[in-house]
Amino acid sequence: MRVGVFDSGLGGLTVVKAITNIFKGAQIFYIADTQFAPYGQKSKEQILNHSFDIANYLITNHQIDALVVACNTATSAAIKELREHYPNLIVIGTEPGIKPAISISKSGQIGVLATPATLKGEKYQLLVDKLSSSSSHIKLYEQACAGLVDQIEMGKIEDKTTFDMLNNWLLPMKNNGVDTIVLGCTHYPLVSTCIKKIMGDDINLIETGYAIANRLFFLSKEFGHKNDGELSVTVFFTADININMIDKILGTWKNGGKIKVRNINE
Numbered sequence: 001m002r003v004g005v006f007d008s009g010l011g012g013l014t015v016v017k018a019i020t021n022i023f024k025g026a027q028i029f030y031i032a033d034t035q036f037a038p039y040g041q042k043s044k045e046q047i048l049n050h051s052f053d054i055a056n057y058l059i060t061n062h063q064i065d066a067l068v069v070a071c072n073t074a075t076s077a078a079i080k081e082l083r084e085h086y087p088n089l090i091v092i093g094t095e096p097g098i099k100p101a102i103s104i105s106k107s108g109q110i111g112v113l114a115t116p117a118t119l120k121g122e123k124y125q126l127l128v129d130k131l132s133s134s135s136s137h138i139k140l141y142e143q144a145c146a147g148l149v150d151q152i153e154m155g156k157i158e159d160k161t162t163f164d165m166l167n168n169w170l171l172p173m174k175n176n177g178v179d180t181i182v183l184g185c186t187h188y189p190l191v192s193t194c195i196k197k198i199m200g201d202d203i204n205l206i207e208t209g210y211a212i213a214n215r216l217f218f219l220s221k222e223f224g225h226k227n228d229g230e231l232s233v234t235v236f237f238t239a240d241i242n243i244n245m246i247d248k249i250l251g252t253w254k255n256g257g258k259i260k261v262r263n264i265n266e
Helices: 013-022 044-062 072-085 098-104 116-120 122-134 148-153 160-175 188-199 209-223 243-256
Strands: 002-007 026-032 066-069 090-092 109-114 139-144 180-184 204-206 231-237 258-263
Touching (some): 013 231, 044 072, 072 090, 098 180, 109 160, 148 160, 188 204, 243 258
Parallel strands (some): 231 258
């Protein structure tokens, strides 16, 4: 299997990390689109056009069998059109894990951290409307986290500025008894420790990396993939990138796995 994965920066590597834990016998081509980051502050049309540019690059240059849109914002803007345009390609998107959050929340008070574009997106709104109508006891506390992706991309995960941003957003949730928080961006699991310092260790944090990895595994079997053999990862970047963050995200797998990091223009 040849799998293309993309995000506006390094956050989608949290999805790649989940894939490396269950997937074998594949080549993963990851694009950290740092030149166009952050997606969350771009228009739907800009994100849609850019998503097609990346998909075409991955198909033309790496003959991918599957495309993983490892970004909530890009999924909201482009997943429907990508699936329609590439009917023979496995196309997997990312969406906030509101459904699993509802299933495990005891208080019914659920926080959602996401980019402004994700919260405004039609896909997210339809998901919320559907789940809220069937779960009347649930209350969502939505928070657009403008600037958080930038902090993470710069590696300022434990920086005071990052903590202050999160503290400002999370305290109202804490005061309202929120016991479960949906991490509606693939970057946000990287600040889980900071979130727990504010909310307490008992807070439930819902991320979607493993759900995406499991979906890829399931669909790849239908494609004929036997899930056996070596796995390799190539990380492409479109502009400056924080190499240290790749080590931090992929961790021990990077040390034992086969990984390359390259400028996409080389």
